[in-house]
Structure formats: structure tokens, C-alpha cells
């Protein structure tokens with residue numbers, strides 16, 4: 452059994468394929484953004500941490516609501532640093548590692564999209580939201596993210612039913 | 624089959640990601656903090672708007688007047704009202720500015736880019752604040768009237784802002800539950816409560832019924848719950864249900880406080896009832912303006928009496 456390839460799945464995950472030259476069996480493993488989120492929601496850092504977590508680290512980093520900011524300032528976002536170094540490491544190992552290449556590609560693509568949309572939160576029309584409710588619950592958030600990614604790619608600030616139709620033909 | 628079994632037995636579990644250790648550390652932090660608090664009491668009800676927060680505040684004041692050291696954890700994350708009632712609504716912890724990303728749907732890679740490229744606010748730069756790695760591991764509660772220590776979501780968010788989480792929380796209740804449970808853990812572990820005689824936990828109304836277990840799992844040694852009800856039949860049957868619910872969880876019901884007793888008519892005499900609080904316009908004004916009623920006010924006296932009964936119930 453050997454590593455065969457790594458590819459992007461839905462713009463937010465990696466699919467990793469292994470193949471056995473003797474029995475011709477192929478296995479695929481897919482990374483799961485949901486699990487990443489679960490780890491986040493538990494307030495842990497994969498690989499452990501060297502310093503103690505800052506007060507309200509998790510609540511702060513996960514709150515979308517406007518946060519009071521009077522400059523008492525408790526912490527820098529600890530994640531920001533970790534992930535910067537991940538990015539640097541990726542750059543260094545590019546060309547050698549298929550994972551690094553794929554992730555770097557995805558990062559670059561996401562960067563471009565980010566710039567285009569100015570990092571705006573994507574809004575949803577009522578009609579589009581109703582349509583989203585037809586998506587089975589277990590994959591709904593996944594679908595939402597993919598459609599928002601599409602909207603960003605097209606520089607659209609809002610998901611409407613037309614975009615939903617497009618998404619349907621693209622993903623189904 | 625035996626082969627599979629022997630294979631499984633030989634797999635040793637390695638906590639490579641060191642997740643388990645962190646989870647244990649989280650719990651230890653809470654345990655350590657709670658060990659300094661003598662009594663922990665939930666104030667709950669099955670129904671919204673029956674006066675939980677009112678009772679929490681008045682009881683805290685009564686206990687503080689008896690010279691106990693009292694803290695209030697406003698566990699109503701989505702509708703925090705304790706700071707307002709204690710005149711602390713303009714206070715904030717100001718932790719916030721590091722939460723820069725305002726957009727939702729964080730996904731592995733995209734989110735990481737956004738975070739790493741977010742401008743670093745000057746006052747949050749590394750080393751600018753005391754503590755290891757430029758971050759504080761605990762935060763002081765806000766001190767209210769009579770030295771009551773308060774922690775509330777209201778100190779973290781802008782006054783009128785609804786609480787919204789990043790990620791797919793709006794779509795999957797499981798995430799929401801996990802986030803809220805983690806937030807409650809931070810309220811218990813990250814606030815420098817210090818030595819307290821009492822920590823009163825003001826719980827959200829019945830619909831958010833997953834909060835008692837979320838909190839209870841962090842403090843199985845807690846003393847018990849005070850149930851608040853109004854005299855109306857509906858509210859009472861609802862309280863009956865929450866009582867059963869608390870008991871099922873293993874939470875001791877310390878007693879029932881009947882609020883607005885003069886409006887709905889008193890429930891039958893019952894040794895469980897620790898007190899009856901009538902509708903009182905001065906109490907309403909006091910809560911509205913955040914100025915505690917004086918010690919000799921009839922409502923203060925009622926709560927002094929309730930506090931006395933409560934003390935007898937506790938070890």
C-alpha cells in the first residue's frame with residue numbers, strides 16, 4: 452500500500468488516496484473541516500501547547516458578535532501565530548511534498564478570493580436560506596460553506612437562488 | 624475474529640495531538656478554582672421571565688449583607704441581565720480586540736490565512752501585557768455593590784449585540800452546545816474568583832435546558848438548585864417538571880421561591896417554599912436603574928429571611 456495522490460475536496464478539505472500495487476485496492480481518506488471545528492470548539496491546540504491558554508481564549512476567538520474592546524487587552528490571538536508558522540513551513544517544503552503543494556494552492560486560491568470579496572461576510576437572501584433548509588442537516592453547514600466560497604469566487608456579496616441553482620449543477 | 628481482536632488489543636493509544644492532556648488541564652483549572660468556593664448554587668426555573676435574575680441579585684445582596692463573600696456567574700449567555708441589575712452595565716472586560724475576523728464560516732485554510740494576515744492591534748502585541756507569552760491566563764471579576772464579584776457575557780460583548788458564534792453554529796445545534804459549554808468552562812476556570820463563600824449561578828430559562836448539565840458536569844460537588852416560580856398554575860407545573868429534571872440529574876433542589884406571589888395568588892403552604900416575593904414597584908425600579916434596595920426595604924428583609932433559611936439547609 453503506497454501513497455498515490457492528494458487532492459482538494461470542495462475547496463475546504465483534502466482527499467488523500469493510497470493504492471496497493473499488488474491487490475489493486477485503493478483507499479481514500481478525506482480530511483474533515485467539521486472535526487477541525489470540533490477541536491476548535493473544545494479549546495485545544497493539536498500537538499499540545501507550551502504556554503497556558505489565555506483567559507477566555509476560546510470565547511474570544513469564536514465570538515462573531517462585536518466584542519467590547521477597551522484595550523485592557525488580554526492576548527494576541529494565539530492561533531494566528533501557530534498558523535503563520537504553518538504557512539511558512541509549507542512554503543519551505545513546497546516542491547518536495549505533495550501535501551504542501553496542494554495546501555499552498557488552496558491557500559493561494561482562498562487568499563485571492565478573500566481579496567476579491569474584501570473578507571466580507573456573505574449574506575443570504577430569504578429564498579436562498581429556505582432552499583438551504585432542504586439540504587440534509589448533517590451536510591448543511593458544509594454546503595453553506597461551499598456555496599459561500601462560490602459566492603466569494605464570483606465576487607458576489609450575497610447568496611441568492613440563482614447562485615443556489617448554479618451550485619446545484621456544480622456540486623450535484 | 625480472534626485475529627482482529629488480538630490486533631485491536633495490540634494497538635496502543637497514543638495521544639500524539641496531546642488533546643487529552645489539554646482537556647484534563649482544562650478540567651483541573653476549573654476544579655482548582657472551584658475548590659476555593661464553599662457553596663455553589665444554581666438559580667433556575669422551567670420558564671422564562673419569572674424572576675431568576677432578580678432572585679439571584681437580591682439573594683446575593685442579602686448574603687453579602689451577612690458579610691459573606693459572594694460571586695455571581697451570569698450563566699445566561701444569550702440574555703445576560705445581572706450587570707444591568709447591579710448597575711454594572713457600562714463595565715467591560717475589554718478582552719475583545721483580538722477577535723478581528725468579522726466574517727463567518729471559518730474553514731481550515733481560509734480561516735488561517737485571514738487570522739495570520741489580520742493586522743495586529745498595537746495594544747495586543749506580544750509582550751505588551753503582563754504574563755507569559757504576552758497573555759493573561761485569568762481575569763478579575765467585575766466588583767459590584769457590597770463587593771459582589773460578577774462575571775457575565777455582557778462584559779465581553781457590546782450591550783445590545785446578540786451573541787453569535789463563528790462557524791456552523793447557526794446550523795448545527797451540536798456546535799452551539801459545545802461552544803456554550805466551553806464558554807461556561809472559561810467562566811468558571813478563567814475568572815479569578817478567589818475565595819468565596821457563595822457562587823450563585825443565574826441560569827437561562829428552561830428552553831436552554833442543556834445548560835444545567837453543561838455546568839453540572841464541571842461542578843458535581845455543587846450544593847443544589849433554587850427554583851423560581853410565579854404562582855400561576857402553568858409556571859408551577861413547569862417548575863414541577865424542572866424539579867424532576869434537576870433530581871434526575873442528581874441536583875438537589877434546595878427550595879422554591881415564589882415570585883410575584885401577590886399577583887397570582889399564593890401556592891399552598893409547603894415546606895419547600897423558602898419565600899414569597901410580591902410584585903414591588905420599587906424593586907422593579909431598583910433593578911432597572913441598577914441601584915440596590917436599602918437594607919431595610921421590605922423586599923430586602925424577605926431575602927434576608929430566605930438567606931437565613933438557605934444557610935440552615937447547607938452543610
Ligand SMILES: Nc1ncnc2c1ncn2[C@@H]1O[C@H](COP(=O)(O)OP(=O)(O)OP(=O)(O)O)[C@@H](O)[C@H]1O
Pocket residue numbers: 668670671672673674675676677678699702704826827828882883900901902903904906907910911
Ligand atoms: N417581584 C418583582 N417585583 C417587581 N418587578 C419584578 C419582580 N420580579 C421580577 N421583576 C421584573 O421582571 C422582569 C423579569 O425578571 P427577571 O429578569 O429576574 O426574570 P428571569 O427569570 O431572570 O428572566 P429570563 O428568563 O429572561 O432570564 C425584570 O425586569 C424584573 O425587574
Ligand SMILES: [Mg+2]
Pocket residue numbers: 675676677699704825826
Ligand atoms: Mg434572567
